[in-house]
Amino acid sequence: MVYVLAKWWWRFKSEKSGLWRRIVWAIHQKARTWNDVPVKNAMSGPWRNIYNISQPLLEANIDLKGAITSVVGNGQNTYFWLDTWTELGPFYLLFPDLFKMEVHKDCLVAERWTTSSAGPAFNWAWVVTDLGQVAEDQLQQMLVVLNNRSRSMAPDSWIWQHEANGSFSVASIKRVLGSVGRTRTDKVFEWNSWVPKKIGIVAWRAEMERLPTKCALARRNVAVPDRWCVLCGEYEETCDHLFVSCHYSQSIWQNLASWCRLQPIIAFGMNDLLTLHASSLGPRKRKTIQAIVLVAFWSIWKVRNEVVFRQAVPNFTRTLDEIKSMAYLWIKNRSKAVSLTWEDWSRFNLTSM
Ligand SMILES: [Zn+2]
Numbered sequence: 001m002v003y004v005l006a007k008w009w010w011r012f013k014s015e016k017s018g019l020w021r022r023i024v025w026a027i028h029q030k031a032r033t034w035n036d037v038p039v040k041n042a043m044s045g046p047w048r049n050i051y052n053i054s055q056p057l058l059e060a061n062i063d064l065k066g067a068i069t070s071v072v073g074n075g076q077n078t079y080f081w082l083d084t085w086t087e088l089g090p091f092y093l094l095f096p097d098l099f100k101m102e103v104h105k106d107c108l109v110a111e112r113w114t115t116s117s118a119g120p121a122f123n124w125a126w127v128v129t130d131l132g133q134v135a136e137d138q139l140q141q142m143l144v145v146l147n148n149r150s151r152s153m154a155p156d157s158w159i160w161q162h163e164a165n166g167s168f169s170v171a172s173i174k175r176v177l178g179s180v181g182r183t184r185t186d187k188v189f190e191w192n193s194w195v196p197k198k199i200g201i202v203a204w205r206a207e208m209e210r211l212p213t214k215c216a217l218a219r220r221n222v223a224v225p226d227r228w229c230v231l232c233g234e235y236e237e238t239c240d241h242l243f244v245s246c247h248y249s250q251s252i253w254q255n256l257a258s259w260c261r262l263q264p265i266i267a268f269g270m271n272d273l274l275t276l277h278a279s280s281l282g283p284r285k286r287k288t289i290q291a292i293v294l295v296a297f298w299s300i301w302k303v304r305n306e307v308v309f310r311q312a313v314p315n316f317t318r319t320l321d322e323i324k325s326m327a328y329l330w331i332k333n334r335s336k337a338v339s340l341t342w343e344d345w346s347r348f349n350l351t352s353m
Contacts, residue, residue, distance in 0.1 A: 003057060003173050006064060008050045010168040012037060012070045014158035016077050022271050022277060025106075032104050036065060036082040036090055067161040068168070082106060084206050086145055086154075086304075088326065089196060094333060099267060101126040104233030108182050109156075111281065123194075130178045141329060151176075161198065164212075190274070194291040195327070204298035206239045207270050211301065213237045218319050230307040231300075239341035242304060243270055248298055255320055256296060260289055273297075276293040284353050288331060294328040 012021055013036075024047050035242040039051040054064045080087050081092040081099055092099040099105070103125040114121045122143075131139060140226035160168035162176050189204045191197070205211045208260040214227045214237040217274040229237040243249055244267050252274065253265045262280070267273050276291035303319050306312035328345045331337065337353040344352055 003051050003053060003067060005050045006173055009037065009064045010068055024134060034082065034092055050156050059350055062176055063197055066196060069159050069161060071157045071159055072109050073152045073156050075113060075151060077156040077158065078109045079243040080107050080109045080112045082091060088329060094329065095142050097135045101128060101131055101135050103127055115151065121169060123293055144325065192287060192291045192294055194287060194331045195294050199298045200294045202293050202301045203274060206297060207274060208245055209239050211239055211244060230304060240269060242295060243300060246337055251316055252296060252300065252320060256292060285350060288350060293326045296323050299323045
């Protein structure tokens with residue numbers, strides 16, 4: 001099957017020093033447009049065939065670009081701008097005006113971001129001395145993202161998002177393709193183009209009870225140490241509890257409601273949250289609220305995983321801040337609301353959208 005070619009995407013991303021890769025890069029990289037996986041459409045041949053499998057896989061819910069991500073350690077095997085190494089996606093798409101100012105578009109994370117005893121330090125190389133307002137704003141947004149992160153001295157490790165252990169295999173793709181075909185439901189999930197697919201997918205899986213919560217794992221006879229919700233410690237962890245009735249999530253929803261100037265949220269099930277936007281007036285407001293709800297699902301699941309797998313301490317304020325700032329970055333970039341400022345967003349003033 002054609003999807004065995006996907007392993008070359010994985011190798012292209014994770015094996016930066018290979019000779020074959022440098023050849024592909026040299027031949028296919030266009031001088032003017034940048035892409036994390038380059039292809040010149042005018043050039044037929046094996047590399048274009050490999051590149052072209054991304055589209056049918058995307059239609060089957062496998063986003064090769066988004067699913068191959070780096071956990072940055074020493075930053076020596078990850079491109080700063082071109083690779084995906086934060087939840088937000090690659091910086092060249094997120095901060096396009098700032099990327100224009102970069103001298104070395106394919107620089108490594110290690111070349112731009114160093115650590116010192118005083119904290120993170122950055123070595124920028126801009127083509128101009130004065131970035132100008134738009135690029136300067138994007139730099140500030142990027143620093144917010146970077147200042148919340150830490151890195152180690154270990155080599156970068158590349159992660160395949162569709163497997164819990166992160167390792168890529170063709171069998172894994174087969175499995176994902178198989179499960180997509182099997183899960184027909186009569187409900188139609190409403191996607192939102194202002195947030196990345198992998199964000200919406202959390203809510204989509206949650207609604208179908210297809211997230212690996214402790215109770216879901218126990219049902220499948222997977223050994224779990226206990227079934228308690230890690231955010232409250234009081235109830236068993238099901239999707240319904242985690243996203244709807246847990247007091248941690250309840251506080252998130254009520255705070256989001258007052259920020260968005262909605263009525264207090266009364267939700268009995270996930271569907272009440274996923275249809276929350278329907279009663280708002282105006283298509284842009286509706287779409288914005290729906291996007292925020294999807295980001296909140298993703299963020300709650302993320303904090304849950306950080307507690308389960310990395311012994312993090314859940315911090316309600318941080319989760320709420322994360323939802324607001326992530327939603328801002330995605331919505332601003334993906335809805336092309338260029339004049340939406342952070343100040344307006346913080347007050348949920350959408351008039352400039
Ligand atoms: Zn709970």
